[in-house]
Amino acid sequence: MNDSKNFVNHIRPRFVPEGALRVLYTFCLGGVSFLAFIVLGVTGLLLMFHYQPGDNAFSSILTISSVIPYGGVIRNLHYWAGQLMVVTVNLHMLRVVWTHSYKPPKQLNWLVGVGLLIFVLFLDFTGYLLIGSQESGAAATVAVNILGLIRLIGSGLAQILFGEPSVLSGSTLVVYVWHCVALPMVAFLLQLYHFWRVRRDGGVRPL
């Protein structure tokens, strides 16, 4: 059976191993993380209709919060889903450690999870920069300066990751594209692979 057919079969399996749905084993922390990711995608798309990266970022956020109908609700949902995801992903990782699920045959999925954690944290950080406030400007400056300490590639890397943020606002077009397009797309594909691997490695149950 080739892998693409296999993938479809794993999305809609004919049977699920007994015990795989026990809530007290996983606390559904991975599932809640994915739910938060979907909420972030939908609310993020709605925010994109009115958000302006760059110098106007902060004022466009104020407009979203106070002028655009339901803008405040959408922004709050996006913010809190982001906070929730950071918390649940970390708790999910602790659960995996607690149940020793990082051991063979699940070691590759553990590494995929580490990749996901990095994506989630980078999404959280770039989201914070996009607020365009003085605090986000300070955070961007610190990040750019830390990267600048890496010899030879540091300043180039900072340019690729953040563009040229000012001390007064961390919002740049570069950060915007990372946050709204590149990172979510790759994170989504990685999550699909993560779920597929869960089943390929024998499903969620004590080893």
Ligand code: HEM
């Ligand atoms: C975007 C972030 C993530 C999402 C959406 C996600 C989602 C899931 C889901 C739905 C499961 C099935 C069982 C459950 O719900 O606990 C799972 C299992 C697993 N996850 Fe994650 N996960 C994420 C991040 C991570 C991280 C950060 C790690 C570890 C570094 C990790 C490692 C694992 C492992 C090893 C399993 C298999 C567990 C077992 O079979 O008991 N995941 N993940």
